[in-house]
């Protein structure tokens with residue numbers, strides 16, 4: 001809905017106001033004075049009551065907006081049914097555009113569900129509409145800076161496909177941030193994983209070890225290149241792949257391990273590197289969820305042979321859909337590029353030197369990525385703050401956070417905690433959904449899903465226990481402390497009710 005369609009001059013006649021309301025379709029209009037300052041909201045019900053009171057349709061809006069005014073008194077004297085006019089709502093409820101979601105929710109009532117948002121001069125710059133299905137979603141991003149100007153530049157210059165300056169720029173900025181020599185952008189995080197495996201010549205007959213607790217993209221990428229995934233258990237305390245279990249699962253066919261830095265937590269890379277030493281097993285880091293995390297002072301994704309990243313909408317930074325492979329090996333870098341682009345020779349057009357995919361990222365996606373990666377520190381800082389706000393305001397006797405890493409630094413992706421085993425998780429999530437707060441359960445263990453069962457490669461104990469109790473809390477970087485206090489109060493209330 002265009003804001004302009006909702007605004008009327010207070011000099012409009014009631015007839016004209018009816019026309020505006022009819023056009024807007026929201027049943028109301030915001031009236032402004034000559035200087036575009038907000039005066040009050042009129043609803044179709046208000047006009048109906050004015051007509052029933054006997055107020056002529058050529059009356060101007062301002063005459064009925066202010067009940068203290070002389071003009072209103074005159075109308076009262078003249079009209080047939082002055083009682084009716086007392087039922088006019090005459091709402092002048094409005095809020096500053098910087099108000100928090102909680103403040104806005106507090107202004108909402110049965111009668112007022114659409115609130116104009118005004119600037120310091122009372123000019124209307126936006127509006128807030130309360131919907132019965134209003135929800136605090138699980139994640140959000142901020143795209144209001146370079147992201148917008150970069151995308152507009154793509155559109156204005158016609159560079160919207162998979163060539164253009166933002167692709168190179170994004171890859172360069174990403175390399176700089178991660179500290180890797182090379183980066184290859186791709187269309188999503190799953191493609192990054194498949195591309196990495198293909199570039200390492202992993203395929204039919206090869207085995208790749210994956211953790212039981214992860215998003216299914218990790219195992220799907222292995223299946224996609226025709227290799228056999230081998231699922232092993234995770235550690236009970238940090239929820240990441242268990243080095244002990246990796247050791248047990250290795251055999252002569254093992255060509256790769258995909259440690260997943262789960263929910264922002266760095267896997268113990270020392271142990272994994274040690275296991276692979278003097279073997280031809282490659283480490284492909286799935287760093288879709290821990291961009292900015294570190295192990296031994298190295299950024300995650302820059303420790304294994306190839307690092308894979310995702311820029312899906314709810315990830316630490318986003319390009320809508322998007323992904324990246326990073327490496328320090330020149331040869332692998334060249335292979336990644338060739339396979340990303342149909343396996344086509346980089347020297348001879350339409351000459352294909354190997355089997356490949358079309359996994360390219362578009363300039364539009366990269367344009368957003370360039371804006372996002374430049375504010376990564378600010379984004380990570382905000383995510384830390386959000387987690388602190390949760391831990392300060394939640395009744396922590398019901399929650400168990402991930403343990404603190406010893407040789408590394410974890411980051412906050414989606415605030416992740418284990419719920420007390422006394423609480424029925426499904427019921428908890430349902431009750432909070434009814435409060436319009438989106439709480440997510442952890443991933444199901446791969447080993448529990450029939451399609452992945454054939455690939456279980458060891459004893460599984462911890463993953464199901466963690467999965468059963470784990471939840472992700474809303475981690476929206478455009479909400480503030482007060483908003484999180486509100487979310488926490490709803491969560492605490494719910495838990496106290498459930499344990500009464």
Ligand SMILES: *Cc1c(COP(=O)(O)O)cnc(C)c1O
Nearest residue numbers: 188189190215217218288310312
């Ligand atoms: C999101 C995610 C992926 C896949 O990324 P997409 O961009 O959605 O394809 C892979 N692995 C993990 C652990 C993820 O969380």
